[in-house]
Amino acid sequence: MRTRIKLIASAFLLQVVFPFSQGRTQARAETARYPAMAALDQYLMPSESAEIALARSAAPASIADDAEVMVLRHDGYATAVKGKNGFVCLVERSWGKATDDPEFWNPKMRAPHCFNAAAARTFAPIYLMKTKLVLAGKSQKEIAAATASALDRKELPALEPGAMAYMMSKQQYLGDGDSRWHPHTMFYFAGDAAKSWGADLPDSPVMTANDPKERVTILFVLADKWSDGTMAPSMMH
Numbered sequence: 001m002r003t004r005i006k007l008i009a010s011a012f013l014l015q016v017v018f019p020f021s022q023g024r025t026q027a028r029a030e031t032a033r034y035p036a037m038a039a040l041d042q043y044l045m046p047s048e049s050a051e052i053a054l055a056r057s058a059a060p061a062s063i064a065d066d067a068e069v070m071v072l073r074h075d076g077y078a079t080a081v082k083g084k085n086g087f088v089c090l091v092e093r094s095w096g097k098a099t100d101d102p103e104f105w106n107p108k109m110r111a112p113h114c115f116n117a118a119a120a121r122t123f124a125p126i127y128l129m130k131t132k133l134v135l136a137g138k139s140q141k142e143i144a145a146a147t148a149s150a151l152d153r154k155e156l157p158a159l160e161p162g163a164m165a166y167m168m169s170k171q172q173y174l175g176d177g178d179s180r181w182h183p184h185t186m187f188y189f190a191g192d193a194a195k196s197w198g199a200d201l202p203d204s205p206v207m208t209a210n211d212p213k214e215r216v217t218i219l220f221v222l223a224d225k226w227s228d229g230t231m232a233p234s235m236m237h
Contacts, residue, residue: 042107058112059166086117
């Protein structure tokens with residue numbers, strides 16, 4: 001299960017950790033498969049209505065129906081639906097992954113998120129900034145450097161307490177190796193907070209993933225149902 005946590009975490013900027021030689025072989029194959037950004041149209045969805053529906057599938061309807069929805073257009077993300085409850089739903093693309101991830105340019109990735117107000121104000125801006133850099137034609141190294149610089153200079157907002165997101169879409173495609181994981185919520189904490197939660201210790205139910213590039217720890221809380229109310233596979237699946 002811990003390995004699967006590492007896999008799913010790559011959907012939002014965490015580097016996949018593969019076992020030794022098998023991992024290196026797979027990483028080389030994936031690097032060759034996505035060496036550069038594909039044509040932008042491959043990252044866009046067929047229609048804005050389809051993207052709105054997919055974005056809203058990140059959370060139960062009781063939350064998503066009143067959320068703001070952002071969609072990706074040729075010039076970046078824009079609000080397609082105004083919200084009422086402070087949540088913001090959007091579909092992340094592959095550049096939501098770590099800049100050194102072999103699937104950073106995978107045009108098939110679709111990762112619906114629904115951020116609460118605190119995360120929308122202080123965590124989502126990192127991804128939105130990366131999107132602008134991608135559309136400006138920047139390389140992975142340039143994007144990594146710009147992100148680090150923006151954090152160092154405090155050009156991005158400090159992470160607010162209580163920042164979290166829903167990620168419960170049955171339609172998610174998180175990567176070629178593990179396209180659909182398990183419905184879950186994510187809670188964001190500044191720095192490396194794994195030890196303070198006793199995370200990943202023997203018999204601990206708390207699972208976290210630390211992202212030093214984003215300077216955040218993500219705490220995972222799993223759900224037994226997808227956002228549409230249907231049962232999710234068991235954790236042994």
